[in-house]
Amino acid sequence: MNWVRIRKDSIKINGTTLPTNHCGMEMLKEVYKQLIGGYPKFFKMDALCRLGFIASELLLQQESPRITDTERRAVILFNRSSSLCDDRSYQTTIQDTEKFFPSPAVFVYTLPNIVTGEISIRNKYYGETLFCVLDKFNANEIFQVVKESFLDSMTNDVITGWVDCESDDDFEASMILVGPNDPDFNPDFINEIYKHN
Amino acid sequence: MIEKIADNITSPLGMDTAANYEAVLKGYSCLKLHKCKWDIPEPFMASLFEDGAINDNFAAMGGDVSLYSRFEQLCILSIAEALNQAPQVDISSDRTALVLSTTKGNVEALDIGYCGSGNEYLGESAQKIADYFGFTTTPLVVSNACISGLCAQIVAMRSLENGRYDTMIVVGADVQSRFIVTGFQSFKALSQEQCKPFDINRQGLNLGEAAATVIYRRTDNENHDCWQAVRGAIRNDANHISGPSRTGEGSYRAMRAVLKGIELKEIGLVNVHGTSTPYNDEMEAIALGRIGLNHAPINTLKGYYGHTMGAAGVLETVLSMRALDDGIVLATRGHEQCGTSVPVNVSAQHRNTNAKSFVKLLSGFGGCNAAMLFKKGGET
DSSP: OOEEEEETTEEEETTEEOOOSOOHHHHHHHHIIIIIOSOGGGGGSOHHHHHHHHHHHHHHTTSSSOOOSBSSEEEEEEESSTTHHHHHHHHHHHSOSSSOOOOHHHHTTSSTTHHHHHHHHHHTBOSOEEEEEOSSOOHHHHHHHHHHHTTSTTOOEEEEEEEEEEETTEEEEEEEEEOTTOTTOSHHHHHHHHHHO | OEEEEEEEEEBTTBSSHHHHHHHHHTTOOOEEEESSGGGOSSOEEEEOOOTTHHHHHHHHTTOOTTTSOHHHHHHHHHHHHHHHTOTTOOTTSTTEEEEEEOSSTTGGGGSTTOOSSOOSOHHHHHHHHHHHHTOOSOOEEEOOGGGHHHHHHHHHHHHHHTTSOSEEEEEEEEOOOHHHHHHHHHTTOBOSSOOOTTBTTOOOBOEEOEEEEEEEEEOSSOOTTSEEEEEEEEEEOSSOSSSOOTTOHHHHHHHHHHTTTOOGGGOOOEEOOOOOOHHHHHHHHHHHHHHTOTTSEEEOOHHHHOBOGGGHHHHHHHHHHHHHHTTEEOOOTTOOSBOSSSOOEEOSSOEEOOOOEEEEEEEETTTEEEEEEEEETTOO
C-alpha cells in the first residue's frame, strides 16, 4: 500500500525521505514547484488545502496508471483542528469594526471539507467526499469509518488519512490509498505510518 | 434494518418535534430582520433564538450554564429531549455512540471579545457533550459543510449495519455568529427578505439556528410503525469549491445511488436543500429532472427555519417524517412562482399524501452532495 507522511519539516513517501530545502509552507511550495506544477489554483488554496493537495499528489504519483474521472474513488479525511487555521485568518478580517473587510476568498476555506473538494476537482473524482473531526488522532476510529465506507457499493478505494493544520508552518499529514481487501489496511498500519514516520 | 426510535427538534419555533410541527403547520417562522446584531453593519434576515433562551432552558433542565457554551447547551437540550422518549437506550454501553454534525461549532470563541466557556476545537466540544450524558465510546464529528446532517446519519447507519454499534445518537447543530453571517454576506448569498425557494424572484438564503437529534438502532424485525433509514450516498461535483455544478452532477449521482432498483413513483416526496440562492435551486431542479423526479412533490423547509447548516440534514429529515406521518407534504414557505429552468412540483400550500417514503437531499461548499432514502412500513 502506498503512503505519504508529511511533517512540518520532512516528507516521506513509502518510507523514503523526500529531500527538501525548506520547512513549513515554503516546503509545500517547493514540492509543488519541483514535483507537481501546472496547477495555479494551488496558490489560491489555504494551508489545509495545500497540505492535503500536496499529500494526495505525492500519493497519486505512486499510482500507475493514475486513475481519474471516476465515481469509484472516495476521499475521506480526518483531523483535530478542522479549518481553524483559515478560521483565524477570516476572524482577523472581521475582528475590528473599523477595519472590516470580510473576504469570500478567505471565507470559503473556513470549512474543513473543502480540501476533499479540491482533491476531487483536481482528479475528477465524483465519488464520496467526507471530512470528520476527532479530539485526537485515533487510528481505530479512522479505520472503522473508512472500512464502513465500503458499504457504498460504488466505492472501490479510498484516499484517506489525517490532514491537520494549526497554522501555515505547523501541520502534519499522513495519507494512504486503500481498497477494502488490502492486507495492510488495519489500525496498526495507520498507526505505524502516523507515529513512526 | 436501521430504524428510528426517537427524535427531537430544538429551534426558535419550539423545543421538541411536536411543537415544531404544529408551528410549521400553521405557517409560523421566526425569520426576522436583525439590525446591528453582533455589530454587523449590514442587516440580515435570520431565525435566531431569543437572547438567553438556550441558557434559560439549559438551566431549567438542571445544567450548569457556566460549563457549557451556547452551542453545547443547544446540543445537550436536543439530545436530552430525544433520550427522554427512548429510556431503553443504554448510553454508557460500548454498543452506543454519538455522532455530532456541525459546520462551525463554537467558532465565535475566536473573537477576542468572547467571554463564554466554548473552545474552538470541535472534537473537544463533542467530547464535552458526550461526557455530559456518560457515553463511553469515541464521539465522531462530521463537518462536511451544509451536507453534514445527512453525512452524519449515513456514517451512523453504516456503523449499525456493520455491527460496530447497536444504537447511534446523531445530533446536528449550529448557532449563528458574526463570523458566519459576515462570511455569507461577503459571498452575496444572503437575502434581506424572507427567502423564496425555487421562486422566480429568489435572491438568496436566510440563516438559522437549531439543533435536531435522531436516534437509530439496528433491528432484524421490521416494525411497520417506525421510520427506516434505507440507503444513503455522498457524491462530489468535482467541479468547483463554492459554485454548484451546472449539470447537478453530484446531486444526480447521489440520488442515482440511493434510488437504484426503486420505482420512482413510490417516492412521495423529495425534501430538497432549497436554500433559495439562484444557483442552488437551479442546480437541484436540473438534478431532479435528470433523475426523473421533477414531477414528484418536492418541498424545502428553509422558509421556516432559514439554513440551519449542521442541523439542517437532521431537522429536515425529522420534520419530513413527522409530516408524512400526518399525511402531509409541508408547504414551501416563501415560494410563489416556479423559477427554475426545469419546472419542479413545488407548492406554497400544504398538500395531502399517502406517501410513506421520501428522499432527502443536501448540497454544500466543497462540491459535496448527499441523498438519503427513508421509508415507513413494508413499501419500497
